[in-house]
Amino acid sequence: MEQTVALDEAQWTVKTRRFFSCRLLLNTASLGAVSLRAEAGAVRELTLDLLGYAPFQGGGLVTTVDAPWQHTGRQELLSDIYRATDHGVAFDLGSFFPELLDNLVDGMWLNVEMTDPNQPVLLNLSTTGIRDVLPEFKRCLGDLLPVNFAQIRRTQLFYDSGKWQLTSGQMKQLRDIARYIRADKKVTALTIDGHTDATGDRLLNLRLSRQRAEAVRDYLVDEGVPAAMVAHLRFHGQRYPAASNATQTGRHDNRRVMVTLQCQEALPDQASNQGVMKGVNDG
Template sequence: MEKSSWQFSGNIFQCDISHDVEGFGKFKLTASPGDELIISLQADWLKLQNQSSEIVIESSTWQQQRNKPFAMSELNWQGHFAHTSRNSAAFLEALEQGLTWQVNIDPNSNVKYQVRSTPVATRSVVKQFRLCKQDLLPKPFSYVRRVDLHFHSNSSRLENHFESDLVAIARYIEADANITEVLIDGHADATGERLVNLQLSKERAFEIQSRLVELGVPANMIQVRNHGSRNPVASNNSAQGRELNRRVMVRLVKGNTLAAVQSHKVVR
């Protein structure tokens, strides 16, 4: 029975619980920063393309059977891998209750497969998974690697709703030793005089630098530049375009792992 149990692994970048299905492959439930839970089934030998399979929650063999499944979803196949995020929270809850995952696979009219999990010692594993999920970073690298923060006209004050982005950036920098540099570029729209816009873009950039330092980002990792109304991303002939141009762009640069670790040891 130990070989049929669910296993937990995780850190602040990703949390997983997995279950080997003898003779078929592996179930997995994954939590990643900023994303929904993902249910997946990896097959060792079965390969399907652009097909779907029903996944349901059933009573375990030793539990009283019900006429209808507790919940269901649909896995989408791409090669040996099938996954879904729909109704995934219900499947996590089912594991905690000791219920069974069952996938019904119909690759063609002549062949059908039924893949079932064994809910052995799931409660403690689900508890570990939930605790790990609480400690995940707010956003993944794909989000924080480049963030545009927008400003009101003639203002260098950051709007409150962008504060969560700065927190996510700072948390990621602290967690990932591969981040070696933070590039901050300030911009303005084309309204007003050129030198005024150049100064305004500078004030915006330094406002973001100051806030990141307050959140714990080492100052010597940050490079600040200001561009005034140069390099617009949209036309300055419309209010919407000017709003997009009033921005500070924050980018995270990754270096090689060894150099990054040595750099972090110096600045911390």
């Protein structure tokens, strides 16, 4: 089946939740919904929820092509990585997302081809009018957090033997956590647990695990996390190994601090942070 979205159906809108998600939406009566979705944590997808279709079985391609009246034959493959959803498919655009946006600015159309043997589909999606909302969409992209809750819910920091000072890489991890906590009011508390391997004296290891945990807490507080949000600051020494202390790899895995975030359900006014609009941000 080949289907082209009529020009008068190609009404693209923007839906944003600042810091967390940005969507370019095309809703049609004949096809269903198409969404270019970017979310915190580097999620970049093209999703299709198609009317009357079961999950796809087979391959798929997303390309950008010149509009039918341009006749240059330009075509660029953007993704052939996808996952089936309940009513369609979601393509992983990954690093091709900026290229896709550039192509849309140039007036190229989106083509989606599904090679399901039971219901092959070729969709030609007009991008007429999309330039009007792309600036707002790009501003939303610039505000997206570098991580999402699932990625940082349980974060482990690993240490060299005898060390408790934070490395530059660990500071980057903690800055991302602090930035997320400042943005997401549903994060209510965090727990910090310090550990060591079994090398050396038990009491010295207990002290070392405390130094590690306190250094993490102090850095998070310096980055704007309220001290009162640290519900538990615990230091366990060598008591709770994550792996065997008989191997170098196991000892490395045991020299750690675990930062665990607690999150409540969506707040009642969460809907006020969302909205469907054309070229208007919800702030």
